[in-house]
Amino acid sequence: MSIKVLIGTGDQEIAGALRASLAELADFEVIGVERTSADVLAIVTSENDLDVVLIDEEIGPQPAPDLARDIAMRRPHGAVVLLSGRVDEEALTRALEAGARGVVARRPSLEELQSRITAAAEWSRGMRRWIGSGPAEPLGGRRGKVIAFAGAKGGTGATTLAVQMALAASTARRTVCLVDMDLQSGDIPSYLDMVHRRSIVDLAGVAHEITGPMLADALFVHQDGPHVLLAPAEGERAEDVSSIATRQILGALRSRYDVVIVDCGSFMTEGSVSAIEIADRVVLTVTPDLPCLRAAKRMVHLWGRLQIRKDDEITPVLTKLNRSSEIQPDFAARILGLTPAKATIPPSFKALERAINNGTLSKVDDDKFRKAVIQLGTELGAVSPTGDGSSIQTKAEAR
Ligand SMILES: Nc1ncnc2c1ncn2[C@@H]1O[C@H](COP(=O)(O)OP(=O)(O)OP(=O)(O)O)[C@@H](O)[C@H]1O
Ligand SMILES: [Mg+2]
Structure with a gap:
């Protein structure tokens, strides 16, 4: 099953480059490109079949970390990866604090893009399988x-x-x-x-x-x-x-x-x-x-x-x-x-x-x-x- 990715960026050049890279890689499907934080949130809320949301740190009007936080609140098993101008420890810490799963360069190499998105998608699918969406009642009387x-x-x-x-x-x-x-x-x-x-x-x-x-x-x-x-x-x-x-x-x-x-x-x-x-x-x-x-x-x-x-x-x-x-x-x-x-x-x-x-x-x-x-x-x-x-x-x- 292909990994479904939503891209959130107002920069058309970056959107185009990401789309092209993901098309080159097998197993990825871009389900859409949204230019504003409000549009990203609308898709995240309505689209069930979504694995990873790539958010440009320069998206607006809502700042990217706030958007990542909102997504985590509405969809705790949704994996957000931030597109950042700088990929270092500080950027990663900021992303993790905002509830994202990782950071990738705004113009990433093919390998980098593949590995970050795959890792985030695996986490998201694992979480969905694992947690389900119902209340945390005992599952079939199970008792660990x-x-x-x-x-x-x-x-x-x-x-x-x-x-x-x-x-x-x-x-x-x-x-x-x-x-x-x-x-x-x-x-x-x-x-x-x-x-x-x-x-x-x-x-x-x-x-x-x-x-x-x-x-x-x-x-x-x-x-x-x-x-x-x-x-x-x-x-x-x-x-x-x-x-x-x-x-x-x-x-x-x-x-x-x-x-x-x-x-x-x-x-x-x-x-x-x-x-x-x-x-x-x-x-x-x-x-x-x-x-x-x-x-x-x-x-x-x-x-x-x-x-x-x-x-x-x-x-x-x-x-x-x-x-x-x-x-x-x-x-x-x-x-x-x-x-x-x-x-x-x-x-x-x-x-x-x-x-x-x-x-x-x-x-x-x-x-x-x-x-x-x-x-x-x-x-x-x-x-x-x-x-x-x-x-x-x-x-x-x-x-
Ligand atoms: N079997 C071991 N052999 C050698 N060093 C150990 C061993 N187990 C723990 N240590 C070391 O002892 C120190 C204290 O370990 P740890 O933090 O696990 O203890 P603790 O009982 O949880 O302490 P605390 O009271 O701070 O919570 C650490 O430096 C740890 O690496
Ligand atoms: Mg201890």
């Missing part, structure tokens, strides 16, 4: 697994593990939503090298009536598979995410994804407490040192006293643990009075540092670390529940 990750203390690797688990589950062909519920200091964007203007706060106010398009608008689709719901950029907005809103949002996500992975951080807010309450599995990341084990114990007791979660429903996971660590799992189990996961996560400082610095967390170059994540995922039922992870490893390596 919610797995909450909390840190016994700051820096124990909760976010790293949540992100890696989401990537491993996606590689294992599960549909995955990663939710940043560390509302005051969520840092998933820097781990996944992504920019997105929407957050869970945008859903909190309408949580009782979440629809598919609302989810589509709020979620970021990561190239490696997981859909991501971010924490607000302003930590003080954590208060906007109430307990009831959290339950409704996670309920809507659970009905649409096989696995919902929630990073709850180590600081409890109304939202993170609710996620821990309703999760199917609660993972507590603990490093092998006494201060952290004591912090874990305090946290588990606190959850018990407040009737958030019973002790035996919590799975501690030892992170940054190797054979030479003084504290080993059996000792940790005695201190905690809980049975830790069989899988432990080895230290992988260099490979993680490289992956974070290069924004390639999905390709951590450390077999031992990756296998440990898959082993834990299998224990938690996040990756193929019956597999031993070996086939998943192969797929991951094939990327």
Whole structure:
């Protein structure tokens, strides 16, 4: 099926050149060229069968970023690509903030045009298939697994593990939503090298009536598979995410994804407490040192006293643990009075540092670390529940 493109530009020369380029490429169909923002919006609203809207940054009378925003509001799965005089990081950030999927030069090369439009169209079609347009009711009684990750203390690797688990589950062909519920200091964007203007706060106010398009608008689709719901950029907005809103949002996500992975951080807010309450599995990341084990114990007791979660429903996971660590799992189990996961996560400082610095967390170059994540995922039922992870490893390596 050809990719249907609408061009929005008042510049006839650019319109002609784009039309000619797209005609040269197989699989593209220009459904029209509109010269003003109002005309573009009219077509977007009335035309169902549209994959990508190319908007010239010099279109008027409405400025292009505002037009992109309007399109995103009316048609959350519509992919907008901005035609820009300059294609650099700043232009891309501006475009993403306006809800566009990318930027392409006003006079692009054939290859550039093809790759940008194809990527945007794939996203749009994926979103349409995925989200549908109805309300976010449970689909056929489907109930995905919610797995909450909390840190016994700051820096124990909760976010790293949540992100890696989401990537491993996606590689294992599960549909995955990663939710940043560390509302005051969520840092998933820097781990996944992504920019997105929407957050869970945008859903909190309408949580009782979440629809598919609302989810589509709020979620970021990561190239490696997981859909991501971010924490607000302003930590003080954590208060906007109430307990009831959290339950409704996670309920809507659970009905649409096989696995919902929630990073709850180590600081409890109304939202993170609710996620821990309703999760199917609660993972507590603990490093092998006494201060952290004591912090874990305090946290588990606190959850018990407040009737958030019973002790035996919590799975501690030892992170940054190797054979030479003084504290080993059996000792940790005695201190905690809980049975830790069989899988432990080895230290992988260099490979993680490289992956974070290069924004390639999905390709951590450390077999031992990756296998440990898959082993834990299998224990938690996040990756193929019956597999031993070996086939998943192969797929991951094939990327
Ligand atoms: N298995 C590991 N081996 C080595 N370093 C790790 C490991 N897991 C996490 N780290 C590193 O530890 C630091 C903290 O990790 P991370 O942000 O995942 O922890 P956190 O528990 O989410 O912390 P925060 O309290 O800030 O949310 C990061 O620099 C990360 O790269
Ligand atoms: Mg964290």
